[in-house]
Amino acid sequence: MEKRIGKIRDVARETGLSIATISRVMNGSAKVTEETRQRVEAACKKLNYFPNAAARSLSTNKTKTVATIIPNIEYSIYAKFISAIEETLSERQYSLVLAISNGDEEREFKEARKLLGMGSEAFILSGARHSPELYELLEGRNIPYVFTSVWDPAISTPMIGYDNAGLAYAALTFLKSKGHSRIAVVHGPVGSSDRISARVDGARKACDDTMNVTFFETSLDASGGKQAVQTLLEQDTKVTAILCLSDVLALGAYFGLADAGLSIPGDMSVMGFDNLDWSTEIVPPLTTTNLPARQMGRSVAVQLMDLLDTNTGLQSTLLEGQIVERGSVLDI
Template sequence: MTDKVGTIRDVARMTGLSTATVSRVMNGNPKVNPEMRAEVLRVAKQLNYVPNPAARALSTRRSKTVATIIPTIEHSVFAKFITAIEQTLAARGYNLVLAISNAELTREMAAAEQLVAMGAEAFILTGATHSGELLDMLERRSIPVVFTSIFDGASAVPTIGYDNTALATAAIEYLHGNGHRTIAVAHGPTAESDRTAARCRGVLLASSDEIETPLVEVALSVEGGREAARRILEMSPRPSAILCLSDVLALGVMFQLQSMGLTIPDDISIMGFDNLDWSKDSHPSLTTIDLPATRMGDVAARQVVDRLETSAPMTSTRLPARIVERESVRRVT
């Protein structure tokens, strides 16, 4: 048997305040006297009173809900990102609603329409490639939107993330600095991800007469990494290093090489991109690029809430990422 749940009128009666004042407290109005706020919250807790979200939305014309659409939830880099968004929004009294697009623009559009119908007040989207129909819908409704996982200071829509092109260039330069001249690059489908396409551009920018960087496109999965390794080992001359533009691919590459009796990094060096949770515990531990997924989620959520609360402009923000040196890359002479 559960305790009786109180109503807003019960809270008003026990505190001696009006229902309007109780409502302002529960909706987070900053103009309420701190002592009065504390008393209302104390009584609300005692009565198990929680405002009905639908009723609150009707009375305030605010759902206090932010929508995020991501391509997948399978990789921990997105899990970190979503967790940071949810925690930051919750601390400001907002809710998160999430949808998965599977990197399909039509599915993303359908999800966005449903989220708008649910009352989403702002959108946090991954990457910069989205249908014109989606962006037009948000603009017509004056719904703020921010792009993440990329940085583009020239973008008309604010971007919060990192420079994928520059990071890929830095990875090739790091491997070249360790003596590698032929560096195979395994990557997922560029048609499905503008972040992958940007990383491939960075690889090509680093290529020169001294650095060969053959590209191998495969499915973004562990099995895709296995396939990439098999294709790379057939190359002549065989690359001394493999840069994987995702740690997921790096894991598959490592599995395949080890199953074929090759030793990492003595026979071939491996470098990843993401710094997923397991990368420090692989054998050998994976040298990779640490992406600021948690910080990105926090900054995006803060900017969105500030925009909704005070009309503060959202600004493109470049977040730092770094190479994490571990055991999977060796220096060659």
């Protein structure tokens, strides 16, 4: 026999509370006590009651839905970011809707239109490089949006992220401090992402007359990193360190060096950028730059909810990354 689905009036009758109080609990209001919240949640479970989000949006003109569009979800850094957003939103009964752009602005615009059709009240966008059509779409509907994974104080749009250029500068400087002066920098396509171009710019600024630094652009995957190392070894075997501006490229570098019969760090030092989950498990563990993905996800979620709930203004926030030294870089 199918269990009867309860209604909000049933919950009010069961708890002896008003429908308004039940609604405040369902909407995550801070104006109810923990004891009241527990009573309502227990009654909802007993009566098989679930709040109707569609009905709520009709009565309040709010969907409590936040959208995010990311380039891909293949790498764990995006998984960490999205997980932190979803966990934080759920604490206040908000929902997350997600789309993948594959780094294509036209696709990003089309996905944004779909997400707006689902009632998205705010947008989280990766990077600060987007199509004019997307800005026109969001601003024409007064939809707030925030940039993530980047930092540029010259841009007026609120952003919560990290300084890609500064962190890449610090990474190359770290290798120099370890005695490396002949360095290869392996990076993804500069034109595909403002995060990549910022990292390349930062690494270039760290170069000086005492160094010989060569840049290799390749596809942003392990096979691209492997191919870059193969090209590097054909051109210049005097390089002592490889700085990969993404951990997935560093993984490919490990493969390429292994195929060439070279050891890490004995024959070649390798440094990554991202601090993906597997970087501690690979042999040797990868020296890399940790990016605050979970902190960024939580911060952007809290700021957007505060904006939607209380009209609190968005504040651009610079998050710190750190070099994580492990076993893949030799001090020479």
